[in-house]
Amino acid sequence: MKKIICDGKTTLRDLVDNNYAQGSFAFSRLLRDRDIRVNGEKTGRNLPLNAGDEVTVYTTPKEEARAFYGIVFEDENVFVADKYAGVNSEALFCALRERCGARFIHRLDRNTCGAMIFAKNEAAEIELLAAFRERRVKKIYEAVCFHPFQKRADILTAYLKKDAAAARVKVFSEPQSGAEKIVTEYFDAESRGDLSRVKVRLHSGKTHQIRAHLAFAGHPVAGDEKYGDEALNKKYKLKRHILVAKRLSFSFSGRLSYLNGKEFVSSFSAEYPNIEK
Numbered sequence: 576m577k578k579i580i581c582d583g584k585t586t587l588r589d590l591v592d593n594n595y596a597q598g599s600f601a602f603s604r605l606l607r608d609r610d611i612r613v614n615g616e617k618t619g620r621n622l623p624l625n626a627g628d629e630v631t632v633y634t635t636p637k638e639e640a641r642a643f644y645g646i647v648f649e650d651e652n653v654f655v656a657d658k659y660a661g662v663n664s665e666a667l668f669c670a671l672r673e674r675c676g677a678r679f680i681h682r683l684d685r686n687t688c689g690a691m692i693f694a695k696n697e698a699a700e701i702e703l704l705a706a707f708r709e710r711r712v713k714k715i716y717e718a719v720c721f722h723p724f725q726k727r728a729d730i731l732t733a734y735l736k737k738d739a740a741a742a743r744v745k746v747f748s749e750p751q752s753g754a755e756k757i758v759t760e761y762f763d764a765e766s767r768g769d770l771s772r773v774k775v776r777l778h779s780g781k782t783h784q785i786r787a788h789l790a791f792a793g794h795p796v797a798g799d800e801k802y803g804d805e806a807l808n809k810k811y812k813l814k815r816h817i818l819v820a821k822r823l824s825f826s827f828s829g830r831l832s833y834l835n836g837k838e839f840v841s842s843f844s845a846e847y848p849n850i851e852k
Contacts, residue, residue: 576631576632576633576634577594577595577597577598577631577632577634578629578630578631578632579591579594579595579629579630579631579632580627580628580629580630581624581625581626581627581628581629581630582626583625583626584623584624584625584626585623585624586621586622586623586624587611587613587618587620587621587622587623587624587630588602588621590624590630591605591611591630591632592663592665592666592685593663593665593666593669594665594666594669595632595666595669596643596644596662596663596666596667596670597634597638597639597640597641597643598632598634598638599661599662599663599666600638600641600643600661601634601635601638604638605632605633605634606618606619606620606621607619610632610633610634611630611631611632611633612630612631612633613628613629613630614628614629615629642659643658643659643661643662643666643667643670644656644657644658644659644662644667644670644671645657645842647690647839647840647841647842648837648839649675651695651696652694652695652696652698652699652830652831653692653693653694653695653699653703653831653834654671654675654677654692654693654695655690655691655692655693655823655839656671656690656691656692656693657688657689657690657841657842657843658683658687658688658689658690658691658820659688660685660686660687660688660815660843661685661686661815662685663685664679664682664683664685664691665679665682667691668693671693675695676695676696677693677694677695678693678694678695678696678697678699678700679693680692680693680694680700680703680704680707681707681780683820684783684786684816684818686798686815686816686818687816687818687819687820688818688819688820688841688843689716689819689820689821689841689843690820690821690822690823690839690840690841691820692823692839698829698830699830699831702827702829702830702831703825703831706825706826706827707780710778710779711825711826711827712780712823712824712825712826713776713822713823713824713825714776714777714780714820714822714823715774715775715776715821715822715823716774716775716776716777716785716818716819716820716821717772717773717774717775717818717819717821717844717845718772718773718774718775718785718789718796718797718816718817718818718819718845719770719771719772719773719796719797719798719817719845719846719847719848720770720771720772720773720789720794720795720796720797721769721770721771721794721795721797721803721804721807722769722771722793722794723764723766723771724761724764724766724771724773724794726764727762727763727764728760728761728762728763728764729760729761730758730759730760730778731758731759731760731761731788731792732756732757732758733746733747733748733756733757733759733788733791734746734747734748734749734750734751734754734755734756734757735747735754735755735756735757735781735782735784735787735788736751736753736754736755737782743783743787743801743802744781744782744783744784744787745787746787746788746790746791755779755781756779757779757781757784757788758777758778758779759775759776759777759778759779759784759785759788759789760775760776760777760778761773761774761775761776761789762774762776767847769807769810769811770797770847770848771794772845772847773794774821775789783801783802785818786799786801786802786803786816786818787802790802790803795807796816796817796818797811797813797816797817797848798811798813798814798815798816798817798848799816799818800814800816803816811848811849812848813848817845817846817848818845819841819843819844819845820841821840821841821843821844821845822838822839822840822841823838823839824836824837824838824839
């Protein structure tokens with residue numbers, strides 16, 4: 576059982592997704608069996624919620640035990656988690672806040688798995704946030720994309736603009752009002768039929784940058800339902816994008832400088848989907 580107090584306008588689904596990973600995994604079952612109570616009343620609907628509403632989620636022991644992250648590294652200052660695909664970063668944060676007092680530093684998209692770092696005290700939080708803000712973080716991703724890359728490696732530059740109403744971004748080849756410059760490097764590209772596997776380094780970290788930029792360049796991430804190729808996703812029966820936050824490393828100058836030279840590596844890898852003969 577998990578009790579959640581709503582702190583603003585939202586929906587039941589979003590509240591559970593952002594606060595309780597196991598409940599998120601089981602949400603359809605929970606609604607079907609009316610195993611969620613809102614202010615004491617059972618419900619089978621994704622209700623709108625307001626601040627102060629109390630939600631109680633009655634997961635089974637098996638659902639409660641379902642893993643949704645692994646441990647890459649932990650000490651007295653930081654916790655590096657290996658987030659599973661299908662888990663909101665906010666839900667992982669809620670679990671780690673209860674476990675070790677974690678503080679939120681950065682996020683991954685729901686269906687992107689891989690390495691995320693959290694601070695465990697105020698000093699580490701300040702230093703980590705500064706490292707991300709000042710781009711002293713090296714982030715390497717792995718992705719499976721559609722269509723062969725003409726070059727094995729390249730650095731792509733474009734301009735990205737958020738469309739908040741549509742919950743997505745748009746990418747342009749030339750500067751646009753309200754758009755920010757993005758730089759996405761890819762390397763070690765290899766191809767297999769319709770598919771390519773590639774490593775990606777972000778030189779700017781913007782919302783949906785990898786997925787939107789690679790799609791703009793003609794190589795949508797396989798399985799991406801927002802920026803991807805619907806026909807090819809259907810061909811390969813993909814409903815979740817194949818993107819992994821594989822490696823994290825930092826350049827610190829203060830309390831966390833003992834972590835310089837250390838690379839945090841996810842256990843996940845971007846693997847080709849099964850290819851029908």
